[in-house]
Amino acid sequence: MRTIKGIGVSAGRVLGPSLRMPPPVPEPEADARFGADSTVDGEKARLKDAAEEVRADLRHRAETASGDAKAVLDATAMMATDPMLLKAAGKHINAGMAADRAIWEAGLEVAAMLQSLGGYMAERTQDVLDVRARIVAELDGLPAPGIPASDTPFILVAEELAPADTATLDPAKVIGLVTSGGGPQSHTAILARALGLPAVVGAPDADSLSDGTELYVDGATGTVVAEPGASEREAASKYASRVSLPPFSGTGTTSDGHRVPLLANVGSGKDAKAAAAAGAEGIGLLRTEFCFLGRDSEPTQEEQVTAYGAVFEAFPGRKVVVRTLDAGADKPLPFLTDATEPNPALGVRGFRTDRSSPGVLGRQLEAIAIAAGAHEADVWVMAPMISTAEEAADFAVQCTGAGLAMPGVMIEVPAAALMAEAVLSRVRFASLGTNDLTQYTMAADRQLGTLATLNDPWQPAVLQLIGRTVEGARAAETAAEPGQATAAIKNVGVCGEAAADPALAVVLTGLGVNTLSMTPRALASVGAVLATVSLAEAQDLASVALSAHTAAEARSAVRSRLPVLEELGL
Ligand SMILES: C=C(OP(=O)(O)O)C(=O)O
Numbered sequence: 001m002r003t004i005k006g007i008g009v010s011a012g013r014v015l016g017p018s019l020r021m022p023p024p025v026p027e028p029e030a031d032a033r034f035g036a037d038s039t040v041d042g043e044k045a046r047l048k049d050a051a052e053e054v055r056a057d058l059r060h061r062a063e064t065a066s067g068d069a070k071a072v073l074d075a076t077a078m079m080a081t082d083p084m085l086l087k088a089a090g091k092h093i094n095a096g097m098a099a100d101r102a103i104w105e106a107g108l109e110v111a112a113m114l115q116s117l118g119g120y121m122a123e124r125t126q127d128v129l130d131v132r133a134r135i136v137a138e139l140d141g142l143p144a145p146g147i148p149a150s151d152t153p154f155i156l157v158a159e160e161l162a163p164a165d166t167a168t169l170d171p172a173k174v175i176g177l178v179t180s181g182g183g184p185q186s187h188t189a190i191l192a193r194a195l196g197l198p199a200v201v202g203a204p205d206a207d208s209l210s211d212g213t214e215l216y217v218d219g220a221t222g223t224v225v226a227e228p229g230a231s232e233r234e235a236a237s238k239y240a241s242r243v244s245l246p247p248f249s250g251t252g253t254t255s256d257g258h259r260v261p262l263l264a265n266v267g268s269g270k271d272a273k274a275a276a277a278a279g280a281e282g283i284g285l286l287r288t289e290f291c292f293l294g295r296d297s298e299p300t301q302e303e304q305v306t307a308y309g310a311v312f313e314a315f316p317g318r319k320v321v322v323r324t325l326d327a328g329a330d331k332p333l334p335f336l337t338d339a340t341e342p343n344p345a346l347g348v349r350g351f352r353t354d355r356s357s358p359g360v361l362g363r364q365l366e367a368i369a370i371a372a373g374a375h376e377a378d379v380w381v382m383a384p385m386i387s388t389a390e391e392a393a394d395f396a397v398q399c400t401g402a403g404l405a406m407p408g409v410m411i412e413v414p415a416a417a418l419m420a421e422a423v424l425s426r427v428r429f430a431s432l433g434t435n436d437l438t439q440y441t442m443a444a445d446r447q448l449g450t451l452a453t454l455n456d457p458w459q460p461a462v463l464q465l466i467g468r469t470v471e472g473a474r475a476a477e478t479a480a481e482p483g484q485a486t487a488a489i490k491n492v493g494v495c496g497e498a499a500a501d502p503a504l505a506v507v508l509t510g511l512g513v514n515t516l517s518m519t520p521r522a523l524a525s526v527g528a529v530l531a532t533v534s535l536a537e538a539q540d541l542a543s544v545a546l547s548a549h550t551a552a553e554a555r556s557a558v559r560s561r562l563p564v565l566e567e568l569g570l
């Protein structure tokens with residue numbers, strides 16, 4: 001028995017054999033030529049065989065997969081023997097290039113061509129690059145890249161998952177995740193929460209785990225045990241037979257009726273439909289850059305109107321908060337951001353790109369207004385990475401110019417939290433982006449697994465800034481319209497990953513946050529836990545968390561006062 005510690009990012013306790021994610025396939029030598037022992041025809045035959053092998057393997061995996069993973073595997077299988085791809089590689093082989101390098105070059109050419117066609121074709125770019133890596137692996141006798149294939153369920157062990165791995169992760173096969181890298185805001189963590197998979201990230205010792213080792217994963221405490229004993233087995237079986245959570249009722253409230261609307265974070269119309277089906281009361285964060293990731297040119301007005309309209313359509317009469325393009329750092333958009341910046345997280349990102357690329361924001365606001373006009377949703381608009389009251393005012397003016405009546409800002413820079421009263425006096429609402437607020441408060445890159453313990457929204461410094469933002473908003477309410485009988489409420493929401501942690505959601509409610517927005521998967525657990533505490537109890541728990549000296553103390557002090565978490569296996 002060996003215990004490995006990491007950071008629990010998605011609750012649940014499971015047992016299963018480990019299977020490692022293979023390393024990325026290395027690029028074949030640039031000048032690789034086939035030797036005297038091969039011929040043009042021989043090399044082409046080798047390539048054809050490898051491509052057919054890859055196709056058969058993907059087909060087999062598609063047969064046993066489900067949902068999105070199945071569709072992606074089917075599409076990729078077809079791409080493996082695509083005549084255009086093999087023909088392009090054949091041309092390089094005619095010139096003496098070795099098969100592995102030839103398919104590498106051909107994949108790049110076909111991907112660039114698809115990209116230039118835009119639309120559906122451009123979306124296939126990733127499939128071509130994936131298939132190219134698989135064929136190279138087959139030719140060079142390397143393990144196939146991506147999520148490993150297995151006929152039986154396993155716990156996936158990796159350094160970190162990339163967004164592209166999401167598509168082929170089949171939750172019927174992968175029952176838990178352990179990564180040596182990544183933090184609470186990493187792609188692995190976000191994916192695990194979206195799929196409801198127990199997950200531990202930032203566990204450096206996981207790199208030493210070999211395939212087939214039996215593992216116990218506790219995604220709430222961040223514990224991984226290799227060759228577990230009786231107590232772990234009992235904990236896992238207790239978890240497996242836990243009371244299952246009822247679906248979210250569609251109304252977020254404390255036990256004494258204090259309303260906290262529970263909203264969803266989405267990146268597309270498809271996500272929005274799923275969020276509506278999960279009972280979300282609206283959308284608290286539409287990450288518009290997710291509609292256009294990988295694009296190297298600005299989307300047209302028509303493309304934007306269609307993308308946003310698809311989200312509005314899912315929530316007639318409900319609130320939908322659209323965030324304007326948040327390009328930069330972890331979400332590069334080649335048409336807006338400068339890839340050569342030495343320190344992109346502190347660079348020209350989010351609202352700041354309005355200075356470097358004027359016009360893009362204005363055109364986006366116009367597209368949002370047109371889409372809003374065509375649907376019934378109650379559309380609010382917010383800008384990311386606002387640091388000052390001037391920036392907030394500038395954004396509000398641009399929104400008004402576009403006919404958008406509800407301008408707001410994301411509070412994710414400590415300066416904006418500290419100056420919340422001034423910032424909120426310029427706009428109608430704020431949404432706390434706790435992922436970035438934590439990274440900037442703790443000066444810890446959210447993408448670095450080695451800094452994961454700093455990058456924790458339970459850090460009391462982050463909680464203090466959240467409290468300060470709420471106070472600033474309340475002060476801005478009374479300052480804004482002194483002559484009015486009732487001040488216009490300045491809604492303060494949270495749309496970072498913190499809102500998806502049921503214990504932290506209670507603390508945020510106690511701190512005075514008005515709405516919580518999260519991955520739809522978390523609605524049921526957050527809704528269930530919130531419904532067991534009164535507002536006064538939530539306020540008490542908020543003071544417990546605020547007075548802790550460390551993140552670990554804050555988390556465990558609050559968790560120990562919420563026994564419902566244990567009962568629900570959270
Ligand atoms: C919600 C947030 O935005 P993103 O994760 O897209 O940066 C955040 O920073 O908390």
Ligand SMILES: [Mg+2]
Nearest residue numbers: 412433435436
């Ligand atoms: Mg952010």
